[in-house]
Every structure is written in structure tokens, then in C-alpha cells.
Amino acid sequence: MFFSMMDIVLLAPALILTLYAQFKVKSAFAKMSQVRSISGMTGAKVAQNLLLRNNINDVKVESVEGDLTDHYDPIHKILRLSSGVYGSDSLAALGVAAHETGHAIQHKLAYGPLKLRQTMYPLANIGSTLAMPLFIIGMIVSFKPLIDIGIILFAAAVVFSLITLPVEFDASKRALAQLASNGYVRSEEIDGAKKVLNAAALTYVAAAAMAVLQLIRLLLIRGRE
Secondary structure, eight states: OOOOOHHHHHHHHHHHHHHHHHHHHHHHHHHHTTTTTOOOOOOHHHHHHHHHHTTOOOEEEEESSSSSEEEETTTTTEEEEEHHTTTOBBBHHHHHHHHHHHHOOOOHHTTTHHHHHHHHHHHHHHHHHHHHHHHHHEEEETOOOHHHHHHHHHHHHHHHHHHHHHHHHHHHHHHHHHHHHHSSSOOTTTTHHHHHHHHHHHHHHHHHHHHHHHHHHHHHEEEEE
């Protein structure tokens, strides 16, 4: 009812890209986690120092469980680093820690795309939760207004995914610049940190591509009805 050969052909490239991105980020992180930085500083220490260097005194740095669960919480102003980053002095840890600090710097500077993403988050969260159930129910009972509501909510989640791209790219750019200019990594080490951040960026590109193609698929299904 909800899948045709056209749907599979449409989503296949994004699915392949998603799987490749997941493999790439895990392999890059695993490889660079084995390379210790010359500075010997841990991810937590680098994050704390970068916050101070950018006159950010109200953001805490905490450890969080899980692998690659690192994130910046703009509401509570907490920079959470996974255990593999928080206490590690690897190039992977320094790259990830600096990237998350980049989000804190964006927050302080009121970076436009980040502000827009924060504004969009509540609607996007509702959209990602309710869009498909509403769409499917609407299809089952043949009630097009419900189908359309589902599509609109899903579109909000797609917009959020697209807005995330410049936010993440900018954070990585800031991270590499901060690491190099403040001497946390040397010139010969910067490529190692960049590999991890580039691989992580690919996961966001894949997610955005999948979201856009899924929206197109929903529109095609509605058109068939």
C-alpha cells in the first residue's frame, strides 16, 4: 500500500549514503582515537579552555554515557562529551570537543542558523513524532486533510534537517580554526581532526537527503491517491 518500486528506487541512494556515512564516521573516529595528540590535552580540557578563550563563562562541560553522544545543550548551557572524548587526548577527541564548543560559540554570537534551528525545534520534534502516524491513518481512512497535515508536519522536520547543515558545517570550521590558532593541534595533526569532522558532517548530509526524498515520496503517494 505504501511502497512501490518507484519508492524503493527513490530512497535507495539516500539509504546507501546513510549507511556509508555511518560506516565512515565510526571508522574515522576509531582510527583517530588511536592517535594521541602531541599536546596531551583531553577533550574536556580543550573544551574548557576554548570556552574561556572565547569569554564563555556560563557553560559547563560534563561527561555523558554512550558512544558519539556528544552535544551542546543551548537551553541548559551544558557541553556534554562522551566518555571516549571527555577523558581522551586523541585527535578524534580534540576534534569532537572543539566541534561541540563551536556550537557554544555560535550560541554566544547569536549565529543566525542556530537561532533558527532552536526556533524550529519544537515544531520539528512534533513533526518527526506525529507526521507518519497521521499520514498513515489518513491513508487508511482515505481522509486527505489528515494526510496533508502529516505531510506538513513532516516538511517541518525536513526544514529542520536542512537548517542543521550550515550549523554543523560552521561548527566544524570554527573547531579546526580554534584548534590550530590556539596550538592544541599542530599543523601536521590538523588533517586527522578534519577527517573525523568531515565524516561526521557526512551523516548530516545523508540525514537531510533521506528526509527530502522521503518528503518527495509522501507527496507522490498522495498524488497517487
